[in-house]
Amino acid sequence: MKHEAYVYELGELRERAPKIFGIPTGTKLDEMFYTVVYDEREGKYVKKPLGGIPHLAVMNITGIPDTGKSILAEQFAVYQAARNYPVLFITVESPAHFLYTALKQKAHALGLDFETVEENIIVIDASQDAELRENMGALLDTIAYAIRRKNTKNVVIDSVTGLYEHREVLARQIVRQIFNFLKKWSQTALLVSQKRSSQSSETAEAAGGLAVAHIVDGTIVMDKTVITTRWEERLYGRKMGEVIRTIRIDGCRLVPHASETYVFEITDTGLIDIKRPLSEVVGGD
Amino acid sequence: MEVITRPVGEGANIDRLAERIFHESIRILGGLKKLVEYRNLTWLPSLAEAAYVIALKNDAVKTNREIAEYLGITEQTVRNILSADERKVEEYLRGGGEHPEHIAGAIAKLAYRAIKTEGDDV
Numbered sequence: 001m002k003h004e005a006y007v008y009e010l011g012e013l014r015e016r017a018p019k020i021f022g023i024p025t026g027t028k029l030d031e032m033f034y035t036v037v038y039d040e041r042e043g044k045y046v047k048k049p050l051g052g053i054p055h056l057a058v059m060n061i062t063g064i065p066d067t068g069k070s071i072l073a074e075q076f077a078v079y080q081a082a083r084n085y086p087v088l089f090i091t092v093e094s095p096a097h098f099l100y101t102a103l104k105q106k107a108h109a110l111g112l113d114f115e116t117v118e119e120n121i122i123v124i125d126a127s128q129d130a131e132l133r134e135n136m137g138a139l140l141d142t143i144a145y146a147i148r149r150k151n152t153k154n155v156v157i158d159s160v161t162g163l164y165e166h167r168e169v170l171a172r173q174i175v176r177q178i179f180n181f182l183k184k185w186s187q188t189a190l191l192v193s194q195k196r197s198s199q200s201s202e203t204a205e206a207a208g209g210l211a212v213a214h215i216v217d218g219t220i221v222m223d224k225t226v227i228t229t230r231w232e233e234r235l236y237g238r239k240m241g242e243v244i245r246t247i248r249i250d251g252c253r254l255v256p257h258a259s260e261t262y263v264f265e266i267t268d269t270g271l272i273d274i275k276r277p278l279s280e281v282v283g284g285d
Numbered sequence: 286m287e288v289i290t291r292p293v294g295e296g297a298n299i300d301r302l303a304e305r306i307f308h309e310s311i312r313i314l315g316g317l318k319k320l321v322e323y324r325n326l327t328w329l330p331s332l333a334e335a336a337y338v339i340a341l342k343n344d345a346v347k348t349n350r351e352i353a354e355y356l357g358i359t360e361q362t363v364r365n366i367l368s369a370d371e372r373k374v375e376e377y378l379r380g381g382g383e384h385p386e387h388i389a390g391a392i393a394k395l396a397y398r399a400i401k402t403e404g405d406d407v
Contacts, residue, residue, distance in 0.1 A: 096288045103286075123288045131292050137302065137344025138292035145293040170346055177346070 022052025026079030028274035032258040054254040058189045063222035081120035082112035086152040092162030096125035109269035122150040159192040218252030306336035309396035335393035366390035
């Protein structure tokens with residue numbers, strides 16, 4: 001393709017510009033992305049919850065181990081599939097039969113029809129095949145096949161870090177290829193990426209490090225703190241040894257979003273339950 | 286729930302992709318017969334090597350060192366192939382310009398782009 005083909009008059013993009021609406025995750029995260037609309041009665045612009053992650057967004061979910069990244073990704077997949085929007089789930093860490101069990105549990109916990117979920121999810125098991133993990137051409141061709149086969153609207157990759165482990169120097173290139181590919185195929189996507197525990201949650205590395213966050217449309221950071229001091233007990237209103245889990249949207253270039261950090265719990269049935277802003281929790285529950 | 290456990294499609298096979306780049310490179314050069322007629326058959330080993338380098342770099346996303354180790358060539362050769370100037374080579378093949386460095390690298394890059402544009406669903 002000649003390079004001229006990539007030059008546009010702004011007006012030429014009108015028809016191609018995507019509509020902004022939410023793709024529900026089945027969690028309170030859906031209320032944390034906004035859209036801004038003009039209210040004629042009020043005579044001003046007002047914030048309205050988008051109702052999900054932005055349509056066609058490629059979002060990065062990042063956090064240290066055991067912060068609920070995979071649970072959120074699975075919950076999203078199940079919720080979308082139950083609504084008859086086909087999902088491609090690329091599992092890089094957990095073998096496909098373990099993923100099946102996890103998805104089944106999520107569907108039951110959410111009260112969703114698992115038969116519909118089963119019908120609408122196609123899985124690429126890259127956990128057992130090194131070529132799928134290390135040969136980007138092979139992976140992208142296989143993703144293209146799966147998208148065509150099921151006419152999927154959503155893609156989950158858990159985790160994208162598994163595609164560049166032991167060759168982190170290529171992380172940016174790999175994520176860029178995946179990002180461009182998902183855009184081309186008009187998919188809304190969640191990419192799970194792993195953060196090292198040494199990277200503190202307020203730093204840029206918390207958004208996945210290695211410039212991953214600069215490529216994707218936005219990042220959701222999940223974190224946890226174990227209460228180990230009296231001071232933390234008083235601050236969070238929790239008992240010693242308890243865990244306080246937090247989630248925040250660390251930037252999204254497509255729509256405005258909540259800037260607060262929210263407290264969430266992983267329920268007994270293994271679901272993400274986002275409660276309220278951390279600022280309301282601090283000082284006593 | 287359908288589960289795919291093995292790679293599907295052409296990108297799954299770097300050998301096949303390299304062969305396609307090789308064949309497309311020959312086509313860009315005017316066909317095998319033209320290479321015979323102009324006594325340029327010695328280009329073929331370099332074209333084969335360059336085809337693999339381009340396939341491994343772009344589709345397998347390998348580092349220069351990995352490619353060099355895989356093909357048994359030096360990292361400098363890999364760098365030369367990847368940095369070959371396509372425009373200069375195109376100009377040279379049209380009969381103008383000076384003899385550029387690493388013609389095979391540039392031809393393989395042009396061939397790769399032609400393949401991807403042609404069957405551009407990946």
